[in-house]
Amino acid sequence: MRSVPLLAALLVAAPLLAGNAARTDEKINIVAAENFYGDLARQIGGGHVEVTSILSNPDDDPHLFETSPSTARNIADAKVIIYNGADYDPWMDKLLSASTKPDHTTIVAADLIGKKSGDNPHLWYNPATLPAVAKALADDLSRRDPANSAHYQANLKSFQMSLQAIDKEITDVKKTYAGIEVTATEPVFGYMAEALGLKMLNYDFQVTVMNNAEPSPTQVTAFENSLKDGSAKILFYNSQVTDEATARLLEIAKQNKVTVIGVTETEPAGKTIQTWFGGQLDEVQKALAARTQ
Structure with missing residues (x-):
């Protein structure tokens, strides 16, 4: 008769276990200020991430971009935020200062390669930039989602190898x-x-x-x-x-x-x-x- 309480306990625990499994499978929300950083995030995160790129229209002048409530919501919901820095996208700093989410990660390209305000801000054309951003992102995703760490690190290696032809x-x-x-x-x-x-x-x-x-x-x-x-x-x-x-x-x-x-x-x-x-x-x-x- 002791099997009855055990069965009841399992029935109670089952929804909790299912909930944990769902959370494990939930995609990590990444927001990239510029679409090339968004492309990078997809290449590193694969099917485990959901990526939103804010600046994505090649016909628009990025210097004339104005934020909107939807942009602010995207930032507020993100787990990882990638942007250029060096005064290229100063609106990101303003949006981040208004966000109260404590567990998001910000990856700033300028900080990774030692660039600052006053430097040429078109950092993605610097061959050192994208590899640095890719590594920072892979390491952060591995920390957030250790079960899929091997996947992120393998994608990082593939990304690095794909740039070898460009470097050559x-x-x-x-x-x-x-x-x-x-x-x-x-x-x-x-x-x-x-x-x-x-x-x-x-x-x-x-x-x-x-x-x-x-x-x-x-x-x-x-x-x-x-x-x-x-x-x-x-x-x-x-x-x-x-x-x-x-x-x-x-x-x-x-x-x-x-x-x-x-x-x-x-x-x-x-x-x-x-x-x-x-x-x-x-x-x-x-x-x-x-x-x-």
Whole structure:
């Protein structure tokens, strides 16, 4: 007859055990300020995470982004929050300061690679950034969900290996074309150009434009001359922000047969980090080969 109390105890415990199992299977909610960090989070977390990217439209200017109540709710519900830092997405700091959730993790790319306010904030084009963010995320997910730690660490290794082809192309371009002069309307591609060993002209002009100020006549003249006299072999421009001044520079480049390459501040639709970066590097390598023959 002692089996009756035992059976009753099991019946009482069964819903609790089922509840714990459900919680174990619950996906970890991650919010990424920019969609390339969201892509990274999906690659590391796999089926165990639910990812929301706030800036995801490649046709929008990220600098003009304004938060909304839905953005605030997404932040409030997140377990892990990934953003760029270095004043690129200052609205994230404001939203986080309003959040009272004690157990969320914030992963700030700028902090991981030692960048700060005043530095070029387009950190994802720095080859060191995404691997650092990926490792920080894999380690945090492993801590939160130790049962799936091996899965996160395996995905981290796969992600790191997938970047090897990009790293090799960077090394090959630098070996062949280091010192070649290029220019840009904004410093979006700056870190990658530096990694490629290219010499960037008109940097003061780029920073002025990035800060929504008007370049001086001297800066404008120097920029135009670098296109006209053949010193700049490539003109990089932010294809998400094309105003009248940019259009004029693009036209001068075209008239003087300077190769123009558009770069973006968000990951284009249908791309992954790997195909996005790989495609841009292929375009750069092809342009350099054509202009230096």
